[in-house]
Amino acid sequence: MIREETIKRLLKFRDDRDWRQFHTPKDLAISLSLEAAELLEVFQWSGADMERSEKLDKVREELADVLSYCLLMADVCGLDADEILNAKITRNEEKYSVEKAKGRSEKYTEL
Secondary structure (H helix, E strand, O other): OOOHHHHHHHHHHHHHOOOHHHOOHHHHHHHHHHHHHHHHHOOOOOOOOOOHHHHHHHHHHHHHHHHHHHHHHHHHOOOOHHHHHHHHHHHHHHHOOHHHHOOOOOOHHHO
16 A cells, blocks of 8 residues: 555655656656566566566566656646546446456456
C-alpha cells in the first residue's frame, strides 16, 4: 500500500526542488515509459526460468521509479490515484468475470 504520507513526501521532494514546472503530462508520460522500459530490461535475455531474487534490488529500484512517475502524473493531471485505480478494477471485473476468466489468459473479447 502506498500511504498518503508517502505521496506527500514525493510531492514535497518535487516541490522543494521547484521541478513541477518541468512535469508536464507529456514529459511525465515519456519518463514513465522510459522507466518501465528499464524495468523490462532487468528481465531481458533472462529466459523463462530466471529467479527474480537474483535481480530483486534492480526490480525494486526501477519499480519505485515507475510508481513515482505514476503518482506525479496523477497529481499533475488532478487525478486521485486510488479513485482511478478502483474505477479501473471495477471495469476489469465487468470485462473479466471470474466465471469466464479464471485461469485463462485470453482477452475479454475472446472469453
